[in-house]
Amino acid sequence: MKNQLRKSVINYLKTKIFTISCPCHFGLEAPLKREIYDLGYDITEVTDGRVTFTGDAEAICRANIHLRCAERVLVEVGRFHATTFEELFQGIKSLPWEEYIPKDGKFWVTKATSVKSKLFSLTDIQSIAKKAMVERMKSYYDINWFDEDGAEYPVRIFLLKDDVVVTLDSTGVPLHKRGYRTYTSKAPLSETMAAALIELTPWRADRILVDPFCGSGTFLIEAAMMAANIAPGLNRDFTSMDWTNLIDSQIWKDCFDEARAEVNTDIECDLQGFDIDPEMVKIARLNAKQAGVDHLIHFQARDVANLRHPKKYGFILTNPPYGERLEDKKDLPEIYGKLGDAFKALDSWSMYVITSYEDAPKSIGKKADKNRKIYNGMIKTYFYQFLGPKPKKKD
Structure with missing residues (x-):
């Protein structure tokens, strides 16, 4: 009964x-x-x-x-x-x-x-x-x-x-708190914004993705979770889990079981993250491990000027320094210039850059094919899109 x-x-x-x-x-x-x-x-x-x-x-x-x-x-x-x-x-x-x-x-x-x-x-x-x-x-x-x-x-x-x-x-702690990012960089990009920006690119799991200013690794970790089909809320709680008058606990159990069944971490990805600061690279590795995707991402301490890749049709997706402090702004033309030089050497690649630095295309040395205005909190940023050719269809 x-x-x-x-x-x-x-x-x-x-x-x-x-x-x-x-x-x-x-x-x-x-x-x-x-x-x-x-x-x-x-x-x-x-x-x-x-x-x-x-x-x-x-x-x-x-x-x-x-x-x-x-x-x-x-x-x-x-x-x-x-x-x-x-x-x-x-x-x-x-x-x-x-x-x-x-x-x-x-x-x-x-x-x-x-x-x-x-x-x-x-x-x-x-x-x-x-x-x-x-x-x-x-x-x-x-x-x-x-x-x-x-x-x-x-x-x-x-x-x-x-x-x-x-x-x-129904959420409680906001959804960008996935639970994996224990440490962050000085000006971190939220997990939700990083995921949305990835969705705005043509990148898919079988394509190369490089972030030369990876910081705490958010772009690459979100991409790896997408590739492995790891639901972003799989390892956290929500306020409405206690709303038994509206949502029976069995419904929650079934939804979590559904999400777990879809996970596949036994895949191969070409995801690479570089940062000039070795400490940030360590932090990125720790965060990736927390997310269960550390085996899918290669992190390395490297200056953007040394960005290289032998394959074609890859993607750069990055959040370079904005120059949050006045004394840092003088370094921006050089930083973005190095990024532009590295991009020029990557045949057939596409590049996506989120920044509040309005002279980014000028310093990169190339006009963006598309530009999207996005608010990162109260900061007005620009999502510059430099589009490379599409890869040839396989026979």
């Missing part, structure tokens, strides 16, 4: 459809869209820095485990228009919180953002939203005090031109 009841609960949870939104870096919506489509879900909306789709409880699990380019997986509770704090209060109160948060759940507004909206005091938005949630749940559960000693249900609220979107954060 108990097993039958459990099966009926799981079946019910599997049938409930959620609106799920995934924030990402501005300018990197396209690779995230492709990932969501590849998982088999229908996209309902794409806005700057966000892709929204619909799916069941399993979709929440699979999105957290498999998406490489998203920062979080947010479950939408509701939307409404608000220009006053009273409208905000009533809008939040009208949402069906009892369908998402159990009586012992711990709930709070972990973050609010406001863009071009009349309500702009974030602390007031957070405080009023919490009060409205309490009022709604007091009425439903018929209690005046919540101990909040159960699972966590962090709320995130977004205001854009007075339209309010209210979500629950």
